[in-house]
Amino acid sequence: MSLRDFLRQMEKEKEVLHVKDALSTSFEIPFVMKKFDKEGPVLLFEKVKGYDTKAIANVCGTRRRICAGLGIGQEGLYQTLTEAWGSPKKPKTVGDGPVKEVVERADLSRFPFLTHFEKDAAPYITSAVVYAKSVDGKVENVSVHRLEVLDKNHLAIRLVPRHLFKLWQMAKEAGKDLDVSMSIGVHPAVLLAASSPVPFGVCEFDVANALIGNGLRVVECEHVNACAPAEAELVLEGRISASKEVVEGPFVDITGTYDVQRRQPVVDVVGVMRRRDFVYEGLLPSGAEHRLLMGLPHEVLIWESVSKVVPKVCAVNLSVGGSGWLHAVISVEKQVDGDGKNVLLAAFAAHPSLKHAVVVDSDIDVFDPCDVEWAIATRFQAGEDLVVVKNVRGSTLDSSADQETGLTTKMGVDATRPFTKPKEKFERAKIPAGRNVETAVRRLRGL
Ligand code: MN
Numbered sequence: 024m025s026l027r028d029f030l031r032q033m034e035k036e037k038e039v040l041h042v043k044d045a046l047s048t049s050f051e052i053p054f055v056m057k058k059f060d061k062e063g064p065v066l067l068f069e070k071v072k073g074y075d076t077k078a079i080a081n082v083c084g085t086r087r088r089i090c091a092g093l094g095i096g097q098e099g100l101y102q103t104l105t106e107a108w109g110s111p112k113k114p115k116t117v118g119d120g121p122v123k124e125v126v127e128r129a130d131l132s133r134f135p136f137l138t139h140f141e142k143d144a145a146p147y148i149t150s151a152v153v154y155a156k157s158v159d160g161k162v163e164n165v166s167v168h169r170l171e172v173l174d175k176n177h178l179a180i181r182l183v184p185r186h187l188f189k190l191w192q193m194a195k196e197a198g199k200d201l202d203v204s205m206s207i208g209v210h211p212a213v214l215l216a217a218s219s220p221v222p223f224g225v226c227e228f229d230v231a232n233a234l235i236g237n238g239l240r241v242v243e244c245e246h247v248n249a250c251a252p253a254e255a256e257l258v259l260e261g262r263i264s265a266s267k268e269v270v271e272g273p274f275v276d277i278t279g280t281y282d283v284q285r286r287q288p289v290v291d292v293v294g295v296m297r298r299r300d301f302v303y304e305g306l307l308p309s310g311a312e313h314r315l316l317m318g319l320p321h322e323v324l325i326w327e328s329v330s331k332v333v334p335k336v337c338a339v340n341l342s343v344g345g346s347g348w349l350h351a352v353i354s355v356e357k358q359v360d361g362d363g364k365n366v367l368l369a370a371f372a373a374h375p376s377l378k379h380a381v382v383v384d385s386d387i388d389v390f391d392p393c394d395v396e397w398a399i400a401t402r403f404q405a406g407e408d409l410v411v412v413k414n415v416r417g418s419t420l421d422s423s424a425d426q427e428t429g430l431t432t433k434m435g436v437d438a439t440r441p442f443t444k445p446k447e448k449f450e451r452a453k454i455p456a457g458r459n460v461e462t463a464v465r466r467l468r469g470l
Contacts, residue, residue: 130176409437416429
């Protein structure tokens with residue numbers, strides 16, 4: 024399954040907005056992406072100034088679309104993800120695929136890479152899934168990394184000390200550069216799998232393949248020792264240098280603030296495979312899609328962890344205002360007073376970057392900030408229900424954390440109804456008007 028298959032489905036569901044004006048890759052396209060970020064449609068930029076290529080953005084911009092990509096309803100999302108994490112399936116390797124329609128030498132100046140924010144150092148590739156395997160071939164890994172475009176055949180790659188970083192170190196110790204494929208324009212399942220916290224040793228392509236019922240095909244690359252999705256739009260083939268580094272950034276991360284500059288490795292881009300009429304996929308840093316892809320898998324971790332302390336977890340939301348990373352709202356059915364605080368502790372343990380968490384009862388919509396605020400207003404007593412933990416390791420993305428030690432203060436808010444007070448005091452008043460009036464209201468709204 025490919026990004027194109029998904030786009031056809033989204034066209035049918037009227038989820039694609041066609042942008043007809045010719046816009047520039049420098050700020051203009053990102054500006055439109057930002058304007059349509061909130062629960063916005065897929066954006067198809069039909070004319071990109073200076074390039075023949077179309078660009079697409081905000082593909083995974085809503086929960087609904089991500090679920091549609093997996094062919095499931097929202098209620099089944101966490102279950103589906105945990106099942107795929109636990110039972111990865113190797114995708115079939117095929118000899119040829121649409122991504123090999125054109126095989127050519129690297130010339131990055133020909134692709135419409137986007138410059139997003141005012142102080143960004145350069146154009147950045149933000150939607151690429153990077154595949155690499157260990158020198159002995161035993162470990163394969165796929166993950167998402169930002170790539171700064173340095174010139175016609177060089178990129179800088181941000182390597183957080185996780186799996187790809189480890190593979191790069193292993194290659195360095197063997198005195199080798201690390202071959203990678205960088206695939207742009209892949210099915211949402213591949214992006215979601217590449218963002219998933221599966222252990223070192225599990226190949227995220229296998230997770231993606233499990234997520235879409237054995238629907239992924241991969242091909243061997245033409246210029247490097249790596250594989251890539253056979254139906255990707257564009258694949259850059261390269262080697263992460265064992266010796267060359269540059270100062271990477273400035274660049275905007277998930278909170279919408281500028282990340283610090285660091286020395287990071289250089290990727291020598293040695294070849295390109297692409298579809299003849301490839302579409303370039305953009306992804307707005309700090310936008311909805313960034314928050315969802317990074318946050319969703321961690322909602323699953325919180326859900327699993329909290330499920331161990333209360334019998335029913337109704338919903339988890341790493342909320343938009345918390346950049347999809349630092350704030351969680353969790354709704355549960357608690358059994359006794361005190362459960363709420365255990366929920367908070369379990370959430371902090373499951374997602375170490377989490378800074379503020381709110382636990383609410385099952386009648387509160389965790390996706391509605393007003394509803395959550397109402398629960399805090401009517402069910403929460405700071406003297407009783409507040410958990411504050413000082414000097415904990417938090418997220419490096421939290422600008423207010425101690426910049427040297429990375430330590431932060433975490434706050435948990437138990438906004439569940441206390442069982443010690445009369446239930447009636449907390450009941451939400453309803454108007455029992457019936458179906459008749461609902462129809463009348465719909466007519467008034469012109470629906
Ligand atoms: Mn991994």
